[in-house]
Amino acid sequence: MVRIRLKRTGQRNRPFYRIVVTEQSRARDGKYIEALGHYNPRDKKLVVDLERAKHWLAKGAQPSDTAGALLRRYAKLTTPAATEPAQTAPVLPEAAAEGAVSEGGSNEATG
Numbered sequence: 001m002v003r004i005r006l007k008r009t010g011q012r013n014r015p016f017y018r019i020v021v022t023e024q025s026r027a028r029d030g031k032y033i034e035a036l037g038h039y040n041p042r043d044k045k046l047v048v049d050l051e052r053a054k055h056w057l058a059k060g061a062q063p064s065d066t067a068g069a070l071l072r073r074y075a076k077l078t079t080p081a082a083t084e085p086a087q088t089a090p091v092l093p094e095a096a097a098e099g100a101v102s103e104g105g106s107n108e109a110t111g
Contacts, residue, residue: 004056004071005064006039007032016040019048019067021056039070048074 001024008029010016017039020032036056037048053071057063063071 002033002056002059002061003064004036004053004061004067006067006070014042019053019070021061037074046070046074046077050075050078
């Protein structure tokens with residue numbers, strides 16, 4: 001089975017991970033099919049090729065728990081909806097706030 005998981009690189013006590021596609025039976029730091037990106041946990045820096053990740057997921061690759069969480073986080077960070085404010089603001093909280101004032105002891109709003 002093909003997996004998307006982390007391959008540890010870097011020096012001792014300074015971890016750095018590559019996000020790779022590999023056969024499940026391979027060693028953690030062994031040969032891999034394709035590198036999809038990298039993750040530095042010290043800086044929380046994450047770079048992923050989402051197009052290739054989606055390609056491998058469509059082919060049936062199973063992400064490990066950690067790799068799946070990182071892919072979801074990166075997808076949230078790079079979507080246009082996450083970087084721009086929401087186009088439609090909820091109206092309910094404003095209407096509820098106005099209604100609470102007019103229902104109170106003050107009738108200035110109703111005239």
